Amino acid sequence: QPRNPGSPRSAGVVVIGNEILSGKVQDVNARHICKELHSRGFKVTSVEVVPDEIEVIAASVRRASEACDLVFTTGGLGPTHDDLTMEGVAAAFGCPLVEDPRFLRMLGEHLGKGTSVTDEGLAAASTAQHKMAQVPEGSKMEWPPDGNPWPLVSMRNVYIFVGMPSEFQSMFARAAADGRFDGALQWTTAALQLDAAEVDILTSLSDTVKTFPKVTIGSYPSEDHREMSSSAWCCRLTITFESLDAEQVVKARQHLVDSLPANLLKPEAAEAADTEVA
Amino acid sequence: QPRNPGSPRSAGVVVIGNEILSGKVQDVNARHICKELHSRGFKVTSVEVVPDEIEVIAASVRRASEACDLVFTTGGLGPTHDDLTMEGVAAAFGCPLVEDPRFLRMLGEHLGKGTSVTDEGLAAASTAQHKMAQVPEGSKMEWPPDGNPWPLVSMRNVYIFVGMPSEFQSMFARAAADGRFDGALQWTTAALQLDAAEVDILTSLSDTVKTFPKVTIGSYPSEDHREMSSSAWCCRLTITFESLDAEQVVKARQHLVDSLPANLLKPEAAEAADTEVA
Numbered sequence: 001q002p003r004n005p006g007s008p009r010s011a012g013v014v015v016i017g018n019e020i021l022s023g024k025v026q027d028v029n030a031r032h033i034c035k036e037l038h039s040r041g042f043k044v045t046s047v048e049v050v051p052d053e054i055e056v057i058a059a060s061v062r063r064a065s066e067a068c069d070l071v072f073t074t075g076g077l078g079p080t081h082d083d084l085t086m087e088g089v090a091a092a093f094g095c096p097l098v099e100d101p102r103f104l105r106m107l108g109e110h111l112g113k114g115t116s117v118t119d120e121g122l123a124a125a126s127t128a129q130h131k132m133a134q135v136p137e138g139s140k141m142e143w144p145p146d147g148n149p150w151p152l153v154s155m156r157n158v159y160i161f162v163g164m165p166s167e168f169q170s171m172f173a174r175a176a177a178d179g180r181f182d183g184a185l186q187w188t189t190a191a192l193q194l195d196a197a198e199v200d201i202l203t204s205l206s207d208t209v210k211t212f213p214k215v216t217i218g219s220y221p222s223e224d225h226r227e228m229s230s231s232a233w234c235c236r237l238t239i240t241f242e243s244l245d246a247e248q249v250v251k252a253r254q255h256l257v258d259s260l261p262a263n264l265l266k267p268e269a270a271e272a273a274d275t276e277v278a
Numbered sequence: 279q280p281r282n283p284g285s286p287r288s289a290g291v292v293v294i295g296n297e298i299l300s301g302k303v304q305d306v307n308a309r310h311i312c313k314e315l316h317s318r319g320f321k322v323t324s325v326e327v328v329p330d331e332i333e334v335i336a337a338s339v340r341r342a343s344e345a346c347d348l349v350f351t352t353g354g355l356g357p358t359h360d361d362l363t364m365e366g367v368a369a370a371f372g373c374p375l376v377e378d379p380r381f382l383r384m385l386g387e388h389l390g391k392g393t394s395v396t397d398e399g400l401a402a403a404s405t406a407q408h409k410m411a412q413v414p415e416g417s418k419m420e421w422p423p424d425g426n427p428w429p430l431v432s433m434r435n436v437y438i439f440v441g442m443p444s445e446f447q448s449m450f451a452r453a454a455a456d457g458r459f460d461g462a463l464q465w466t467t468a469a470l471q472l473d474a475a476e477v478d479i480l481t482s483l484s485d486t487v488k489t490f491p492k493v494t495i496g497s498y499p500s501e502d503h504r505e506m507s508s509s510a511w512c513c514r515l516t517i518t519f520e521s522l523d524a525e526q527v528v529k530a531r532q533h534l535v536d537s538l539p540a541n542l543l544k545p546e547a548a549e550a551a552d553t554e555v556a
Contacts, residue, residue: 018496021322023313024518025498026306030327035301044299045334049308049325052496056323079476080497081487111477124480164499198357199389202402209359218296218330219358220303221442240302 003069008244009183011037012064013047016057016076016085017163020049029074029161029168036172041183041244042070052076057088065092065158070181075163079111079128089155090136097134100141103151104133110149144174188246190253192239196264197221204259205239212252215243281347286522287461289315290342291325294335294354294363295441298327307352307439307446314450319461319522320348330354335366343370343436348459353441357389357406367433368414375412378419381429382411388427422452466524468531470517474542475499482537483517490530493521 003010013033019025030047037044045068050056057076064071076085090097107129135141135153142152150167152175153160159175161168175181194201198219209217218240239256241249257265281288291311297303308325315322323346328334335354342349354363368375385407413419413431417438420430428445430453431438437453439446453459472479476497487495496518517534519527535543 015325018494019498019518020309021312021325022316022520023309023311023322026309028304031298031301031304033301034299038300044301045329047299047327051323078497078499079480080483082496111475120481121478125477128477128480197389199403199406200399202357202406203398205358216296218360219356220297221356240297242300 008041008043008185008187009069010067011042011044011070011072012068013044014057014060014064014071014073015047015049016052016073016088017049018052018082020075021051028165029163032165032169033072033074033172036176037181038187040176040181041186042181052082052084054084054087054091057085058091061089061092061158065156069157071158072161073158074161074168077132077160077162079131083131085160086134086136089158089160092158093136093138093155095137098137099130099133100135100139100151101133102143103135103141104129106143106149106151107132142175146174148174185244187242187244188249190241190249192241192253192256194237194239194260194264196237196260198237200264201237201239201256201260204256207259208252208256211255212243212248214245214248215241215252217241217252286319286321286463286465287347288345289320289322289348289350290346291322292335292338292342292349292351293325293327294330294351294366295327296330296360298353299329306443307441310443310447311350311352311450314454315459316465318454318459319464320459330360330362332362332365332369335363336369339367339370339436343434347435349436350439351436352439352446355410355438355440357409361409363438364412364414367436367438370436371414371416371433373415376415377408377411378413378417378429379411380421381413381419382407384421384427384429385410420453424452426452463522465520465522466527468519468527470519470531470534472515472517472538472542474515474538476515478542479515479517479534479538482534485537486530486534489533490521490526492523492526493519493530495519495530 011033013030015027015030017025020027027049034044034047046064048060048064050060061071061073073085073089076083076088086097111125111129136155139153139155142154144150144152150162150171152171161171198221205217205219220238220240222236222238241253243249289311291308293305293308295303298305305327312322312325324342326338326342328338339349339351351363351367354361354366364375389403389407414433417431417433422428422430428440428449430449439449476499483495483497498516498518500514500516519531521527521530
């Protein structure tokens, strides 16, 4: 249930990793979460990228946990010194880390494979397993029914996900499969593509915004006309309409269509249906 | 000059736009800023994505402005109702918006081109120009010498950039050309690629981390071996070394190389030079 009845459930995303802040790596997980949650009726209210520092992670997680219905962290799990997310989440809630025995056992079976059988190698593997099996006290551990060794770990309203995009995406899909990330309310979205500059439609657009206060209307000039080159139509502007009230979306879009000069409209734009913006 | 002498200059990034939070669009500007600033010796300490809401923009900008030497905003400029960055930055500092006469004149020359010559079209163009020429009182306006009509607008330590990636990148390059975004200190970076799991090198890595406290060491398992398919070498792990002290970077990397089993090392890895991680 959302914190504010009548509003969509809200979510915050905390991306953890020095490699994102130094620009070495392009984050793609935040966009994946945003897209997935939005399609399920959530409103993502913030995304924050933070470095591998316990206190900074803790402050960001605490702030998001207080402000949002759900929080998702990504990155900072693993056996090395720069994997500090579990510590950060524990610090956010002022609780200690504890070792989860089942997690330790599963890691032993998983991490043991293919590693050294020298005494030093075995000791290192054991150290890694003990580090990775530490979770904030009071965490919920959920074990995949498909034999995947990685549990879904959550602490209060905070879900703790890995950073590697392919693993992150399958973890998210597994967790979402039971509908836990579905909002009771769903967005209805529509789009309108125009061969116009924003300034050409400003009066009609302002009027539509004022007439439909329950509809969130966005205006996005497209950067690159070449993206549209596969189509005969050259679209310079996309207007998006979004609301929990489906009827209002249809009406707002039609209101704008009706008030625009005909030469700005794509032939099929007068029809009610349109695809979501990519 | 950095706020903390002996430390690198710090920066915060505020990305503004509902389209990012709903997952419709992948943000690429934050990564561009992070990469550019990092290469100039900055430490980017946070990236935050916020919706098109004045108070949320204001809170994020205010927090970043207090915490960092420089702040960069991207997105939310333009003539439509959802372009609220100027209002947000003004609210962050509790100052009003004022119209800049030169900006208004340049917009008139620029936005007037190709728009309608009907009375309604001219009125809309005028409204758009007046909206876009509003900047926070006390802003610094810098006019490009190359005739580009868009000024670089900054308010105290906050630079206000457009959202469209190609325009953003050329605006950033223009601003950076005079060295204003250069740190007095520069990072030295090195990388080491290994065909190993993190657990295989844990003991050596921990020892290197402890021995070189002035070097930031990162450990990044690669997700996709196919990325490396053009090379005969299959790299499963990248270790990065970074410091303001160049000598320490070289020593830390060599320390790790010397302590690893030879079979984990790429043939050229024993040499001192290595490329920066992509």
